[in-house]
Amino acid sequence: MFEYQLTDYLLLFLFGNFAGFINVVAGGGSTLTLPFLILMGLDTSVANGTNRIGILTQTMAASLSFRKSKFKDTNLSIKLALLTVPGAILGAIYSTQINEESFQLIVVGVMIFVAVSLFVPKSKTKEYVDTIKKLPLISYPLMLLLGFYAGFIQVGIGFLIMAILGAVLRLNIKRVNMHKVFIVFINTIPTLIIFILTDNVDWVTGIILSIGASLGAWWSAKLSLKMDEKFVKLILFIAIVAMAIKLITKMELF
Structure with missing residues (x-):
């Protein structure tokens, strides 16, 4: 039993490495970790x-990295983040009940x-800005919905x-990443916190994966810097599709 668990956690650690690599090179690493778990x-x-x-842990490290490099827009970041919190709380609660x-x-x-979406061409529009003074009204319900989605599934x-x-908001890509x-x-x-209070966190598994x-x-x-982004996206695409098929098989829909 112990040997099986050790092998299991080793696989988890290695998969975490793969997801971390994918996240840096092409993004979307979390799309793999939830179905894997x-x-x-x-x-x-x-x-x-x-x-x-x-x-x-990863977003905290990334946020600190942006701040240390003095690349920040604190007021806008806080405002956008707080707009998502009510939705995130509702989404997390709902996800424990479905x-x-x-x-x-x-x-x-x-x-x-x-x-x-990995293969959707990126917009070449150059009319982007570094910051905005006032949020458009549509951004309020959109951030609330984003928060609900983040709390519910996050992927x-x-x-x-x-x-x-x-x-x-027409923010440039570097600013978007910082705020994100x-x-x-x-x-x-x-x-x-909600998942902890409802006893829905496996700490050992989560820490090893992290x-x-x-x-x-x-x-x-x-x-x-040496990797072809298109090649990595292809790997990510194959991995996502394979895991999606595996999940469908697990549900015994066919």
Whole structure:
């Protein structure tokens, strides 16, 4: 039994490395970690809560890195992040109540959406700004919805935040990335607390996955400069589709 668990955790650590690498080079690493935890045998709510440990540590590290490099817009970051918190709390509560099969079907749907979005051409519009003084009214309900989605499932939230901040606020890509990690960091705090209070966090699994992802992000930082982004996206696409098929098979829909 002990040997099986040791092998299991080694696989978890190695997969964390892979997810961390993917996250640095192409983004979307969390699209792999949640379904992987489910396939490892965790209940969907526990997998969802456990996945937040790595998300919290990685976004905290990224936010601190931006601040140390003096690349920040504190007021706007805080405002955007706080707008997502009520939705994140509601989303997390709802995710602990939905049945397993429904949640897994949603995960599969999101995975397919993310897989397809990997190959959507990026906008070449250059009319972007560094900051804004006043948020447009539409941004308030949008941030609330983003928060709900982040609390509920989180998978692919980075892509959604980047799309909305770029399209609605017209912020440039560097500013979008800065705000994105801070927004996710802040709304992950109450979300993780809810999962902890409802006993939906496997700490050992989450910490091992988090360490693996952090190391994967670290060693891939230099390697990413030599990697072809399109090739990495293809690997990510194949991995997402394979795991989606595995989840569907696990649900015995066919």
